[in-house]
Amino acid sequence: MTAFMHKGYGKTSMQDLKKATGLHPGSIYCAFDSKRGLLLAALGQYKKDRNSEFNDFFPGKAAVLTELKHYLDHIVQECLSCDASKACLLTKALNELADQDDEIQGIVTENLAGWQQSITMLFEQAKVKGELSTQRDSEHLARYFVMGVYGLRTFAQTHPKAHVLQQLADQLYHDVCYEPAPKIAEQVVN
Amino acid sequence: MTAFMHKGYGKTSMQDLKKATGLHPGSIYCAFDSKRGLLLAALGQYKKDRNSEFNDFFPGKAAVLTELKHYLDHIVQECLSCDASKACLLTKALNELADQDDEIQGIVTENLAGWQQSITMLFEQAKVKGELSTQRDSEHLARYFVMGVYGLRTFAQTHPKAHVLQQLADQLYHDVCYEPAPKIAEQVVN
């Protein structure tokens, strides 16, 4: 997992994977069929790890939106750490393999959709708890939130200063959670 | 340029480049020193092309923010076309080569900073023309806008429906151009 995150799929050699796993080529091929099979397994593990981490951020002990803010701040810290093992394997694989491997693209897209769906449910919860206007569209908000996180992660790769990245995250959180529903008239201007 | 955009730098072979340029390996090495040199040249050409395209979108014949909306809608169309040659070579190179080639990362980061700077100047113009509150921070708005575009481009690779992507772009435009300055109290909650 971390090997693929550091160098990307294409540039990670069997020698790298040998070092990373402690297994010899024969064992890797026995267990995972191919380098690609190992990537699929890594994606599976990544999904499991991230799901678990996600749930830890939402124990329901504080306001949903407050927990969401902490979650977003955690992502900012990951970006700032400049540690490749804290990057998102899903977006990395998506950027590298889109339009080259339909099956992997499908798996990655499904995983990201699952993440987005979890966030949609958070907003639904927030509505029930009265933290969010029931007028807002939870699915749209979740899509906008994940789009913002994608943007944040890419922006972070240009090595901005910490407070700049945090400011962008704060703005994103504000736009998602505190913005009144936009007037239709403004949106249709073209 | 388009060859690198389709397969990424690493997966683009000399044979691909031979087909794409119509030159034989010897000529390519004579003119560009190496495959990496050809990428540098492609980045230079890309910058030139995109700068020219950018300027075409802002002739100053309409409101600055209206021209910006058209520009954003154009980006959405590029994303929806699913044509790899309409992707952003800069973000693609950034995602692939970050933390692997410092010089290229630097060049890409500079180019993206230049683009962001151009957008900052648009907001400054908009303030002068009275289209935008002088209270707003042009640099912050520009950063948020480019972050949104990064996010939009990544989101597009999960192949969402056209109206979903357009809705996200509309929201981004709204948040950047019509949002009142957020209250400090809301931003510092943590």
Next chain:
DNA sequence: TCCTATCTTGAATGTTCGTTCAAGATAACC
């Protein structure tokens, strides 16, 4: 027409890649 300087060609090079497999090690069972 010939000479020279520049450009083009594509086969050859050495390296590195993903992958395989037969030999060896280990463990489990009776």
Next chain:
DNA sequence: GGTTATCTTGAACGAACATTCAAGATAGGA
């Protein structure tokens, strides 16, 4: 302790890669 079944090893393989270079083509000047 002997036999079998499973796992581990790492050398070896062909393919594909970026790169080189000597031979050939081209064009401009005299």
